[in-house]
Amino acid sequence: MKVRLFEIFTSVEGEGILYGTKTLFVRLAGCPFTCFYCDTKESLPLDSGNEYSIEEATKLIDSNLQHQTYKVNFTGGDPLIQHQAVAELAKHVQSKKIPTYLESSCFDIDRFNHVLPFIDIAKIEFKTRDSNFVDSQHHEKLTEHAIKCLGSSIKSKKTTYIKIVVSSKTRADDFKYLVNQIFNSVLRDDIDGFIIQPTYGISEPSLELLLELYDIVYPNFVDVKVVPQLHKFIGAP
Numbered sequence: 001m002k003v004r005l006f007e008i009f010t011s012v013e014g015e016g017i018l019y020g021t022k023t024l025f026v027r028l029a030g031c032p033f034t035c036f037y038c039d040t041k042e043s044l045p046l047d048s049g050n051e052y053s054i055e056e057a058t059k060l061i062d063s064n065l066q067h068q069t070y071k072v073n074f075t076g077g078d079p080l081i082q083h084q085a086v087a088e089l090a091k092h093v094q095s096k097k098i099p100t101y102l103e104s105s106c107f108d109i110d111r112f113n114h115v116l117p118f119i120d121i122a123k124i125e126f127k128t129r130d131s132n133f134v135d136s137q138h139h140e141k142l143t144e145h146a147i148k149c150l151g152s153s154i155k156s157k158k159t160t161y162i163k164i165v166v167s168s169k170t171r172a173d174d175f176k177y178l179v180n181q182i183f184n185s186v187l188r189d190d191i192d193g194f195i196i197q198p199t200y201g202i203s204e205p206s207l208e209l210l211l212e213l214y215d216i217v218y219p220n221f222v223d224v225k226v227v228p229q230l231h232k233f234i235g236a237p
Ligand code: SF4
Pocket: 031, 032, 033, 034, 035, 037, 038, 039, 040, 041, 076, 077, 078, 105, 133
């Protein structure tokens, strides 16, 4: 089996509930989606980065793993594009007693379930209709997959949290519809966090809109947080 990695580096986690933690990022190549705010566009082509055997890739991880690293983050692109390779690499990281973290748009429940046994922390990302993730025809179907991934992660007792990126284009009624879909399928005590992440540098939402979106989540989950991508403020990748 081969894997295409775009890059591997240590940095400070700038997103989600574990922001601030020293993290080894393993960025997989490849993502077929088209979010307008994507900040890793160079890694979207499946032939970006370099190809390795699984053995070469595990050695690369080992040689890049610094002392006192909190977790290894499999990101992309979308890591589920190369789900079989990610499962192998995550299994290797877990054998070193380091937590594994999956950062995905959760577009396919079967691929997600293949990787899940080797993942400790799952960030389940839901895409708003305005993100241009996919065309409107396919948006609902992919949301259904993300909801199934959320349920599967919770059932497997993984640390599980939700992230939604919002922009000035996000419509409160669409966002509310999505939030209702989520909380119709999970209980508030099931999840470990709910992050509203404003876009940075492109179509940034106003504070007024962020507070409106916060107020939509709050009745369902009081610990909802608006967290920007903090790594960008310190110039970290
Ligand atoms: S799913 Fe993620 S990697 Fe793919 S286009 Fe959207 S933001 Fe970029």
